[in-house]
Amino acid sequence: MLTNRQLQILKVIVDDFILTAQPVGSRYISKKETVDYSPATIRNEMADLEEMGFLEKLHSSSGRAPSEKGYRFYVDHLLSPSTLSSREKNLIRESFGKKTLEFEQVVEKSAGILSDLTNYTSIILGPEVFETRLKQIQITPLSHEKAVAVLVTNTGHVEHRVFSTPVEIKATDLEKMVNILNERLKGVALIEVPERLNREIFSLLKEHAEHFNDAFMYLRAALANDNSAKLYVGGKTNILMQPEFKDIDRIRSIMSMIEEEKDIASLLKTSDKGIQTMIGHENPFIALQHCSIITANYYLGNQQVGTLALLGPTRMEYNRVVTLVEELSRHMTETFREWY
Amino acid sequence: MLTNRQLQILKVIVDDFILTAQPVGSRYISKKETVDYSPATIRNEMADLEEMGFLEKLHSSSGRAPSEKGYRFYVDHLLSPSTLSSREKNLIRESFGKKTLEFEQVVEKSAGILSDLTNYTSIILGPEVFETRLKQIQITPLSHEKAVAVLVTNTGHVEHRVFSTPVEIKATDLEKMVNILNERLKGVALIEVPERLNREIFSLLKEHAEHFNDAFMYLRAALANDNSAKLYVGGKTNILMQPEFKDIDRIRSIMSMIEEEKDIASLLKTSDKGIQTMIGHENPFIALQHCSIITANYYLGNQQVGTLALLGPTRMEYNRVVTLVEELSRHMTETFREWY
DNA sequence: TTTAGCACTCGGAACCAATGAGTGCTAACA
DNA sequence: TGTTAGCACTCATTGGTTCCGAGTGCTAAA
Structure with missing residues (x-):
């Protein structure tokens, strides 16, 4: 079991690493206003956290970065549910305010909003036609x-x-x-x-x-039905802006995968209901081993179900993004409820 | 006016640079079977060709690479019309052999073939709906x-x-x-x-x-018509394999441009009839300044016109690609002629 | 006109030292 | 007993130096 202090330190590290993509050092943490321990103490705790598998070092004298297990713990236990900024709220309200009467337009627009607001790649799986x-x-x-x-x-x-x-x-x-x-x-x-x-x-x-x-x-x-549920993808080029994907080969494998549609579609189709996160290797594809995927469902009337997903690096802004995905799926469901 | 020897040397350089993406040196050229001059002679000719603007050096002691003017000359005067390989022929015949009855399917498939055979990105502009x-x-x-x-x-x-x-x-x-x-x-x-x-x-x-x-x-x-002609894009990720695009920023600007559709569509819409090549800065977009675009038209029946294009680095396999684009546009036109 | 020879240029690889951010460990302290 | 100061150590990064080789331009000879 983790002590309060360990929780605090872990949270600071994850938060900071998500922001900067740089390994976090003990000195830096101890300087934070919310933290009142010396670097040495923090080093001890960090060593413990690493031993437990929540943190990892890139090399022996670097700071710590969260491991996948660390992210998982963070998402499961440390996520402070954030509220949407007014900018986000406005953008969403504005888009859903317009009476766009086509299902596809709504979905496409939603994909656009999601990728614009997050700078990640959004993927929406249409319902089974x-x-x-x-x-x-x-x-x-x-x-x-x-x-x-x-x-x-x-x-x-x-x-x-x-x-x-x-x-x-x-x-x-x-x-x-x-x-x-x-x-x-x-x-x-x-x-x-x-x-x-x-x-x-x-x-x-x-x-x-x-x-x-x-x-x-x-x-x-x-x-004869081809049975392919359509994928709506927004912000394909957003991946290119993440520092962890400056390696061309990585980008290529991710992009081809999105392009293929097949694998992604089946992944989304089989994802559990409600808000789900898949962190790094939790998804079955090697191409996506450095990515996290957040999924939520939306509904057309009663039965028809679609999935919306957000694809980013494991170093994802989970708290912001989770509420955003949730909010958006709710808006979509609501919009569609009025229709059917 | 260029001498025969200069033509020969220019051709060798362009051919070789297209193949290897490496600047070509005098010694290397003189070793070619088809060339019978000493490196020194070739160096003189190369200096002349550079003075005339057909070649350029990356730095003072590198070999030469073709300039845009060099490519332009090559395309206009040195292109030896290549014949399709049997593999290419087969793939095309096979694809057009099947009676795919939807216009969109034919176009999509054509885009696929074109990008697969060339390893560049193919873009097909649908006719004005x-x-x-x-x-x-x-x-x-x-x-x-x-x-x-x-x-x-x-x-x-x-x-x-x-x-x-x-x-x-x-x-x-x-x-x-x-x-x-x-x-x-x-x-x-x-x-x-x-x-x-x-x-x-x-x-x-x-x-x-x-x-x-x-x-x-x-x-x-x-x-109320939205008047957007559709773009069919094949092999989006092919750009990632070209060595000149190992720079992420370049890729991003190109990809966003393709994603946007608007600019590309207008570019293709206004392109002249027949086979056209735009080399480097000949196209108006900064994002595409290191790219070449080859366009050809296809026809639906008599009036309806669409454009198919191939987007690659300026260092493009022009001879192969030109015949391929030409051939494919002919096949498309023929297929559609049977319909309308 | 062509070519051999030579000095010169420049990028790239290899090597080295210095720097600094960070760690682990130990001993002292509250 | 938990916390912290101190110190030795590690390692990525940076900048400087050298060396190598591919290639050029120029000149003089064939």
């Missing part, structure tokens, strides 16, 4: 061989797919087909659409007209 | 206060806008409204839609029902 429910389907012929199917879901999300059509299809037939599709698919989750097509609608269409066959095949192929 | 013509408009109510308008254009592009609706609107009324819109707007360029709405349709709708007013206002606002 394929769990939203079909509101309307429309097919518009483009040329004699092609048509585009437009799916509107209950969240106002629009998916579209171009597909081939046999030449022979007539406008009236097409209309019939669309009517059937609408009748049968309204309210169905997008993810279930392909199955429904196979199970019910195929035979139904067959009864009505022979040459729907081909068109249907293509449509079905076009609607 | 707002010059495509409306094929169909559809309005789907989402809740009692909101609806989404979906616009399908002749190119298969789909735009959608969420907008507020007054509560009172009835399904039959909405249908009437959509019918009028379709009737009046079919074939109209997207960019002209807002104006048409104001000029013709507003009064028309007014005759039909009083409370369309509000809905119409919102719809009109929603359709």
